[in-house]
Amino acid sequence: xxxxxxxxxxxxxxxxxxxxxxxxxxxxxxxxxxxxxxxxxxxxxxxxxxxxxxxxxxxxxxxxxxxxxxxxxxxxxxxxxxxxxxxxxxxxxxxxxxxxxxxxxxxxxxxxxxxxxxxxxxxxxxxxxxxxxxxxxxxxxxxxxxxxxxxxxxxxxxxxxxxxxxxxxxxxxxxxxxxxxxxxxxxxxxxxxxxxxxxxxxxxxxxxxxxxxxxxxxxxxxxxxxxxxxxxxxxxxxxxxx
Amino acid sequence: xxxxxxxxxxxxxxxxxxxxxxxxxxxxxxxxxxxxxxxxxxxxxxxxxxxxxxxxxxxxxxxxxxxxxxxxxxxxxxxxxxxxxxxxxxxxxxxxxxxxxxxxxxxxxxxxxxxxxxxxxxxxxxxxxxxxxxxxxxxxxxxxxxxxxxxxxxxxxxxxxxxxxxxxxxxxxxxxxxxxxxxxxxxxxxxxxxxxxxxxxxxxxxxxxxxxxxxxxxxxxxxxxxxxxxxxxxxxxxxxx
Numbered sequence: 001x002x003x004x005x006x007x008x009x010x011x012x013x014x015x016x017x018x019x020x021x022x023x024x025x026x027x028x029x030x031x032x033x034x035x036x037x038x039x040x041x042x043x044x045x046x047x048x049x050x051x052x053x054x055x056x057x058x059x060x061x062x063x064x065x066x067x068x069x070x071x072x073x074x075x076x077x078x079x080x081x082x083x084x085x086x087x088x089x090x091x092x093x094x095x096x097x098x099x100x101x102x103x104x105x106x107x108x109x110x111x112x113x114x115x116x117x118x119x120x121x122x123x124x125x126x127x128x129x130x131x132x133x134x135x136x137x138x139x140x141x142x143x144x145x146x147x148x149x150x151x152x153x154x155x156x157x158x159x160x161x162x163x164x165x166x167x168x169x170x171x172x173x174x175x176x177x178x179x180x181x182x183x184x185x186x187x188x189x190x191x192x193x194x195x196x197x198x199x200x201x202x203x204x205x206x207x208x209x210x211x212x213x214x215x216x217x218x219x220x221x222x223x224x225x226x227x228x229x230x231x232x233x234x235x236x237x238x239x240x241x242x
Numbered sequence: 243x244x245x246x247x248x249x250x251x252x253x254x255x256x257x258x259x260x261x262x263x264x265x266x267x268x269x270x271x272x273x274x275x276x277x278x279x280x281x282x283x284x285x286x287x288x289x290x291x292x293x294x295x296x297x298x299x300x301x302x303x304x305x306x307x308x309x310x311x312x313x314x315x316x317x318x319x320x321x322x323x324x325x326x327x328x329x330x331x332x333x334x335x336x337x338x339x340x341x342x343x344x345x346x347x348x349x350x351x352x353x354x355x356x357x358x359x360x361x362x363x364x365x366x367x368x369x370x371x372x373x374x375x376x377x378x379x380x381x382x383x384x385x386x387x388x389x390x391x392x393x394x395x396x397x398x399x400x401x402x403x404x405x406x407x408x409x410x411x412x413x414x415x416x417x418x419x420x421x422x423x424x425x426x427x428x429x430x431x432x433x434x435x436x437x438x439x440x441x442x443x444x445x446x447x448x449x450x451x452x453x454x455x456x457x458x459x460x461x462x463x464x465x466x467x468x469x470x471x472x473x474x475x476x477x478x479x480x481x482x483x
Contacts, residue, residue: 050388050391050392051343051347051388051392062332062335064335064339065339065343066338066339066342066343067342068338068341068342069335069338069339069341069342072334072335072338073331073335073338076331076334077331089315089318089319090304092314092318093304093306093311093312093314093315094306096308096310096311096314096315097306097307097308097311099311099342100308100309100310100311100341100345101293101307101308103342103345103346104345104346104350108346146292146293150292
């Protein structure tokens with residue numbers, strides 16, 4: 001049984017894994033998990049990941065959750081190029097530092113902007129709340145400022161002189177609000193230049209392929225498919241974004 | 243200049259780094275950065291870590307933040323016993339998995355309990371609305387359940403028979419609510435037994451020494467609190483309302 005990757009390409013960490021596996025020629029079977037249909041909460045998927053989240057990996061009998069853990073696993077098992085996770089002590093530590101920091105500093109606020117701009121209007125049928133959006137963008141700002149003014153001031157990529165797992169995770173994460181019309185790169189020139197660099201290094205075609213779903217406007221009919229689910233989702237989103 | 247660790251043992255992340263360094267006899271200078279006095283916002287500390295967070299490591303000119311990154315760095319640089327971060331592909335992945343999950347699933351809610359049950363009422367004189375408290379406690383209960391069912395299961399430690407970085411990080415974070423006398427270990431005998439095992443593997447002396455400041459938090463005279471820190475805490479209260 002080949003490697004199975006359980007992914008929803010609407011999710012930034014899933015895109016990071018998809019891009020990494022494709023870029024490194026790692027053979028895998030894509031198992032799509034549609035978050036919008038609540039598939040991540042169904043018993044079948046919970047057998048793969050009891051934490052109820054994507055991405056998830058199945059390698060024979062071995063099950064693994066958490067995008068950072070999955071990227072490190074693939075990195076080790078398939079012996080990819082060293083720049084992804086450098087062997088030098090301090091360079092590696094810089095990648096670890098970003099991968100740890102990003103959970104709460106980048107992923108959380110970037111996801112909230114995306115939820116407010118795209119998912120909440122989609123499922124509620126209501127227009128975007130500009131006050132809420134502004135507040136949530138404000139929560140992302142410190143991380144963007146730190147990356148642009150401090151991290152990228154001294155080097156071309158986030159951890160070292162070369163593309164690493166840190167850049168991959170950051171790229172797909174920051175594309176999330178951008179793909180739905182909140183261009184978070186516009187105020188930060190170094191970050192914008194970094195984005196172009198990363199896209200070139202990963203390959204524009206692969207990046208486009210991975211982002212195809214999230215770049216498409218959502219079909220309003222999808223939200224009406226299961227009104228009860230939509231209502232529950234809206235309730236949870238409002239709680240999360242308040 | 244030798245290795246410097248910038249710490250306040252009130253913070254769980256700092257305790258993980260402190261315990262690991264001490265347990266492995268890694269020589270370091272303990273640089274106390276008093277969170278309660280707002281020293282993490284001082285010019286001196288911002289020069290070290292512009293993100294104003296603890297812990298930080300300084301090794302010559304190299305400055306590193308994020309406890310998970312610091313723990314991995316210390317493991318590698320000082321070649322600590324392999325059970326802390328096992329080399330086996332699958333076992334190592336289990337540690338990575340927990341270290342990633344814990345940021346939002348364990349650390350965040352455990353810290354919130356301390357704020358909600360003690361720090362906010364103590365500093366602002368106001369209680370957080372009961373509804374928010376209940377919501378937070380439910381989140382913690384859910385996380386503890388997932389921890390037991392997915393990470394611990396029927397094993398002695400998260401990776402099996404030996405303590406690893408995952409157990410160390412898990413325990414110091416679950417200890418955080420103890421600062422407000424809220425004991426999360428009462429919810430499950432399996433977790434309570436695991437807690438004791440981890441404490442013994444670390445060494446009770448070192449373990450309780452590291453937790454002393456946290457356990458004495460209730461005795462702290464908050465009138466000495468730095469006004470800027472007090473302001474931030476009042477802002478935090480508004481978020482919970």
